[in-house]
Amino acid sequence: MSKVSVLVVDDATFIRDLVKKGLRDNFPGIQIEEAINGRKAQQLLMRQPADLILCDWEMPEMSGLELLSWCREQDNLKTTPFIMVTSRGDKENVVQAIQAGVSDYIGKPFSNDQLVTKVKKALHRSGKLAQLTAAAAPKMLSSGAFANDSLAALTGGKAEVIKPSAPAAAARPAHAPAPTSEKSAAAANPGSGRGQGQLRLPGGAMACVIKALSLKEALLVVKRGELVPQVLESAVLDLEQGEASETARLNGYLHAVAAFEPKPDAEWLQLTFKFVDRDPQKLDYLSRLIARGTAQKHFSPGA
Known part of the structure; x- marks a missing residue:
């Protein structure tokens, strides 16, 4: 047979x-x-x-x-x-x-x-x-x-480990205290960022703020609710930018989940979303978003 x-x-x-x-x-x-x-x-x-x-x-x-x-x-x-x-x-x-x-x-x-x-x-x-x-x-x-x-x-052995916006963020659990720079930013305005989008997870969708963007990943902020994102969970990030309301659907997975606030019931979560697409059109779209100033810079300590 x-x-x-x-x-x-x-x-x-x-x-x-x-x-x-x-x-x-x-x-x-x-x-x-x-x-x-x-x-x-x-x-x-x-x-x-x-x-x-x-x-x-x-x-x-x-x-x-x-x-x-x-x-x-x-x-x-x-x-x-x-x-x-x-x-x-x-x-x-x-x-x-x-x-x-x-x-x-x-x-x-x-x-x-x-x-x-x-x-x-x-x-x-x-x-x-x-x-x-x-x-x-x-x-x-x-x-x-x-x-x-x-x-x-x-992850196919290709999920690159880069410097997130806070030391050891990839290993820090969601209930762990966030560094001072993150706490200050969140306390002042958790929703401020470079742009907005929607993060679609297997369990549902949630609005997100794009704090930083590169050709490999996005740093997102979401409001914690019944749907709690999990590390290594597959997801799709919908980005809509520009006067023509261009929309890009970027496939990827959650590489890290961290808290903005130093308390177990943190209201705001910071997510590192790794892109897995290699489609030239999507990479070109990301390049234009970055050049347009939607994302000011690549991730670096204290970004």
């Missing part, structure tokens, strides 16, 4: 690793291939078709929509389940993907449960879920099957 194969396509290592971990944890025996963009995925599919394709939309060289259109033109890929995994959830984008022949949609950021539900649905429709279950049954994995999972694996 041949293995059930899934092709994961995304230019962000962190997202690919997140998807792969979710698949391996919930579908023992599944065969996973990966590609960094649509062009690489196309080359892989020409050699060996997949049973399911999980694909990002915005990627360099060939986008997810272009890959989808190409797949639907191939005799052996016309009916292959194709799930778009993207932060493009606007109605016009959804309609565009449906017209191109998409099978389903997963919005970024996504929870593990959302990923598993969509994959099960797609595999069930194609008749592959029963095959996968039957193949995995005789090979029940031991409790230590995923012992090698680690922070390095989850």
Whole structure:
């Protein structure tokens, strides 16, 4: 019996690793291939078709929509389940993907449960879920099957550690006292910053203030509520700037969560949000925002 194969396509290592971990944890025996963009995925599919394709939309060289259109033109890929995994959830984008022949949609950021539900649905429709279950049954994995999972694996080993705006902020828990410079800024006006945006997490969305911005990360301030951001949680940062109200959706994860105020019930939280996109258009947008003065400078002690 041949293995059930899934092709994961995304230019962000962190997202690919997140998807792969979710698949391996919930579908023992599944065969996973990966590609960094649509062009690489196309080359892989020409050699060996997949049973399911999980694909990002915005990627360099060939986008997810272009890959989808190409797949639907191939005799052996016309009916292959194709799930778009993207932060493009606007109605016009959804309609565009449906017209191109998409099978389903997963919005970024996504929870593990959302990923598993969509994959099960797609595999069930194609008749592959029963095959996968039957193949995995005789090979029940031991409790230590995923012992090698680690922070390095989850982030693809590429999450750079930089100097945050306060020493050891990445390691400081949310209830720890914030340095004097941060306390003063927060006490004076916690909401002041270089711009505003919306941070979308698997559990919901929250408004945020962009305190600093670089091509690799953003320093955000959010008001603490029922939704408390977690370190290593995947997220999408929506930025809207300029007279034309340009909007960029930047994929990433929370590298650090710290408190502005020296008390356990701190009202304001400071987040370091690492970008994982490598899409030239998004990098160009960030460059223009920085040049425009939305973000005054890169992170440095006392910024």
